[in-house]
Amino acid sequence: MTTESAATTATATVYGYPRQGANRELKKAVEGYWKGRVTAEELHRTAAGLRRANWRRLADDGVREVPTGDFSLYDHVLDTSVMVGAVPERHRAVVEADPLDGYFAMARGTREVAPLEMTKWFDTNYHYLVPELGPDTVFRTDSARQVAELAEALALGHTARPVLVGPVTYLLLAKPAPGVDGSFAPLTLLDRLLPVYAEVLADLRAAGATWVQLDEPALVQDRTPADLNAAARAYRELGALTDRPRLLVASYFGRLGEALPVLAKAPVEGLALDFTGPAAAQVEDLAAVGGLPGKRLVAGVVDGRNVWINDLAASLSTLGTLLGLADRVDVSASCSLLHVPLDAGAERELDPQIARWLAFARQKTAEIATLARGLADGTHTIAAQLAANRADLASRAGSALTRDPAVRSRTAAVTATDARRSLPYADRAAAQRARLRLPLLPTTTVGSFPQTAELRTARAELRAGRLDTAGYEERVGAEIREVVAFQETAGIDVLVHGEPERNDMVQYFAERLSGYLATRSGWVQSYGTRYVRPPILAGDISRPEPMTVRWTAYAQSLTDRPVKGVLTGPVTMLAWSFVRDDQPLAETARQVALALRDEVADLEAAGTSVIQVDEPALRETLPPRAADRPGYLAWATEAFRLTTSGVRPDTQIHTHMCYAEFGDILQAIDDLDADVISLEAARSHMRVAGELAGAGYPREVGPGVYDIHSPRVPGADEAAALLRRGLMAVPPERLWVNPDCGLKTRGWPEVRASLENLVAAAREVRATL
Numbered sequence: 001m002t003t004e005s006a007a008t009t010a011t012a013t014v015y016g017y018p019r020q021g022a023n024r025e026l027k028k029a030v031e032g033y034w035k036g037r038v039t040a041e042e043l044h045r046t047a048a049g050l051r052r053a054n055w056r057r058l059a060d061d062g063v064r065e066v067p068t069g070d071f072s073l074y075d076h077v078l079d080t081s082v083m084v085g086a087v088p089e090r091h092r093a094v095v096e097a098d099p100l101d102g103y104f105a106m107a108r109g110t111r112e113v114a115p116l117e118m119t120k121w122f123d124t125n126y127h128y129l130v131p132e133l134g135p136d137t138v139f140r141t142d143s144a145r146q147v148a149e150l151a152e153a154l155a156l157g158h159t160a161r162p163v164l165v166g167p168v169t170y171l172l173l174a175k176p177a178p179g180v181d182g183s184f185a186p187l188t189l190l191d192r193l194l195p196v197y198a199e200v201l202a203d204l205r206a207a208g209a210t211w212v213q214l215d216e217p218a219l220v221q222d223r224t225p226a227d228l229n230a231a232a233r234a235y236r237e238l239g240a241l242t243d244r245p246r247l248l249v250a251s252y253f254g255r256l257g258e259a260l261p262v263l264a265k266a267p268v269e270g271l272a273l274d275f276t277g278p279a280a281a282q283v284e285d286l287a288a289v290g291g292l293p294g295k296r297l298v299a300g301v302v303d304g305r306n307v308w309i310n311d312l313a314a315s316l317s318t319l320g321t322l323l324g325l326a327d328r329v330d331v332s333a334s335c336s337l338l339h340v341p342l343d344a345g346a347e348r349e350l351d352p353q354i355a356r357w358l359a360f361a362r363q364k365t366a367e368i369a370t371l372a373r374g375l376a377d378g379t380h381t382i383a384a385q386l387a388a389n390r391a392d393l394a395s396r397a398g399s400a401l402t403r404d405p406a407v408r409s410r411t412a413a414v415t416a417t418d419a420r421r422s423l424p425y426a427d428r429a430a431a432q433r434a435r436l437r438l439p440l441l442p443t444t445t446v447g448s449f450p451q452t453a454e455l456r457t458a459r460a461e462l463r464a465g466r467l468d469t470a471g472y473e474e475r476v477g478a479e480i481r482e483v484v485a486f487q488e489t490a491g492i493d494v495l496v497h498g499e500p501e502r503n504d505m506v507q508y509f510a511e512r513l514s515g516y517l518a519t520r521s522g523w524v525q526s527y528g529t530r531y532v533r534p535p536i537l538a539g540d541i542s543r544p545e546p547m548t549v550r551w552t553a554y555a556q557s558l559t560d561r562p563v564k565g566v567l568t569g570p571v572t573m574l575a576w577s578f579v580r581d582d583q584p585l586a587e588t589a590r591q592v593a594l595a596l597r598d599e600v601a602d603l604e605a606a607g608t609s610v611i612q613v614d615e616p617a618l619r620e621t622l623p624p625r626a627a628d629r630p631g632y633l634a635w636a637t638e639a640f641r642l643t644t645s646g647v648r649p650d651t652q653i654h655t656h657m658c659y660a661e662f663g664d665i666l667q668a669i670d671d672l673d674a675d676v677i678s679l680e681a682a683r684s685h686m687r688v689a690g691e692l693a694g695a696g697y698p699r700e701v702g703p704g705v706y707d708i709h710s711p712r713v714p715g716a717d718e719a720a721a722l723l724r725r726g727l728m729a730v731p732p733e734r735l736w737v738n739p740d741c742g743l744k745t746r747g748w749p750e751v752r753a754s755l756e757n758l759v760a761a762a763r764e765v766r767a768t769l
C-alpha cells in the first residue's frame, strides 16, 4: 500500500478538547457562580462561548468532525450520571429545586449532604465523580444537554459527533451506593441502563447526529468473561436498534486485548483504537481478528496524554497499514485532548528550539490534520510538514539536554549493590536505636506544616519582584523557627522543618533539577475547577546543587532533637510530571533516583540522621493490566532503593504514602526496604497496620492516628484508642505515632491542638507498656 496514490478520504477528528479556555475562563466562571458573583445565565453564556471557540479553533486547525458533549462544567462522568438520571437519594431534593445547584451539590457536597466520591480516571491525573448505584436504582433519560450541545455545533455549521461515556464503562466505573451491600456489582444494571442509552441515541439522531461515539476505555483493563459478555450484549442490543445514529465505539489508554474481537464482531459501524506506545501492537491485534471489514476505524496515532510531537512518518506508515484493515480510516489522538495543556505556542519563556519538541492540544490537532491530509491526498502534499517534523525529532534526539554523557554513564554503571543497604534491617535497626535513642512509640509528622497566607503571599511577592530573595528567605526562616519551637514544646520526638519553602512537593524539586522544564500556562484539569501545571521531564536529569540541605540543616541547628529531612521520591516525581517518551520510564526513574541519592548523601553529611522519601504515587501508577505490574514494581522499587541505599546503617530511612488501600502492593512496600513507613490509617481504624503485620512486614510502621483531611481535632483518647488497636498488630518497638499525611492544608490552631493530643496519646499508651 503506498500512500502516495491513496484515493481515500480520511477525516481528522478528536474525542475531546481542554475545557477551561485560554485564560481559564471556565474556572473563573464556575467559581464565581459558587461565590454568587456570576449568575447561572452568565455561567451558561461563558460555557457556550468556550464551546463555540473550541469548535472554531478545531475547525480552523483542520478538524473536520468536532466532538460535542465532551465539554463539562465539572466532570463528564457526573454529566453521564445526570444523563441517565442516576442522582443519589441524598442529592435529589436540591437537584429538583435547582438542577445547576444540584449538579454542583453532587460534585462538591453542601453543608447538609456529602458529595459523590472522587477517584482517578484510569491511570491519568484527571479525577471523576464516582456514580453511586444500587439494586433500586431507577434510570431516567435526560438527554437535554447532549441534544442542546449537538444543536449548538450544528447551528454553527460544524460536522459534529456527540461523545458519550459508554454504558459498560459507566457501570464499571460505578460503586455500590452507601447502604448497599458492598458485593453489589453495578454491571448487573446493564439491562436497565441500555433502554436509556437507546433513548439518548434516538434523541441525538432526531437532533441531526449521523455518528455518536461511545467511549469504553474500561475495556482496555483486565476484564472477566462476564464483563466481556456484558459488552457483547450491550453492543448487540444498541446495534440492533433501528432508530439510531451510526455508532463509533472508542477505546483508549491501551490495548483492548480480549475485548478487541468482541467489539470487532459487534454490529456497530466503527471502532476507535489507541495505536500509541505499547498499544501500537494493536495493528497486529487488528490484523489477527481479520480487521474491520465494512467498518470505520478511527486511528489514535497521536499520543493524547503526553506533550511530545508525533513522529509523523511513523504514524503515516501505521495509517498506511491500517488502510488495508478497515473500510475507512480516520485520524485522531489516542484519547481526549483533555489530558494535555492547550497551546505550546503560549510557552514563550522556553528555548524556542525546545518548544518545537512540544505538542499540546493545538499542536496535536494540527498533527492530526496533517496526517489525515497525507493519508488522503498523498504524502507529497505534506512534504514541508514532514521535513520540519524530521528536523525537530532530530534536534530532540541529538540535543545535549536529552543526552548528557555524565548522566548516561552514571545510570549505565548502576549495580545491584547500589540499590541495596549495606546491612540487613535488623542490624540497621539496632544501630539506629543506639544513635537516635527514641522512646517507644516515637512521635513525628509527615513533613509539611500549615502553608499560611503570609507564606503564600511572600511567594507571590517574590515572583512579582516586590520582595527580594533575602526578604523571602527571612520569612521562610522565621516560619521554620516557629515550627521547630512548637514541635519542641509539644514534645514531638522526630521533628521536621515544615516545608515552608515548597509550593508543591514535585514542582519544588523539578525547578531545582536540570533536565526538567516548567511551563507558564500548561494547565491541565485535575478535577472540577482544579488545574495543575505538571512539570515536564524533558532531558537527562541531574542535580546542579543541593536542594533541601540548607533549610533542613537550619532547622537542625535550632534543636537537639533529630530533624527529619524530607524529599519527594523518584516514582512520585515521574507520576506527577509529563514523562519522556523517548526512553523507558525505568531509565528516567533511575536518573531521578541518582540525583535524589546525592541529595540524601548531602543531607546525611550535614548531620541528618532521619531522611524521609515520600512515594504517595507508588500505588496510583500501578499499571491497569496485571501482566504489566511486576515490571513496573521492579523499576519503581529499585528507583526508591537507589535513592536511599547509599546511607550509613544508622541513618534511618522513612517513606510515606497517603493511602489506606495496600492489598496489591504489600510486597512492593517490603521491597522498598525503608526502615519506617508512615501511611494513612485514621479513617480505616488502623486496618493497614493489621494488613502489613499479617503479611509479615518486618520493619517499623506509622499508621496515621490523625485524619488530616478534616479540620476536626482528634481527642487524645481517640488517638490513644487507635494506637492500642495498632499495638494489636505491631509490637511497641516498631510502632510510630504520626498523622495520616502532611499538614499543609490545615490551619495552625487545629494542627497545634491535634499534635498536642497525639503526643498525649503516645505518652498515655507508652505508660501502659
Ligand code: GLN
Residues within 6 Å of the ligand: 446, 447, 448, 499, 505, 566, 614, 616, 656, 657, 658, 741, 742, 743, 744
Ligand atoms: N511530605 C509531604 C507533606 O507533608 C507529603 C505529602 C504527601 O504525601 N502527599 O506535605
Ligand code: ZN
Residues within 6 Å of the ligand: 446, 616, 656, 657, 658, 740, 741, 742
Ligand atoms: Zn501523604
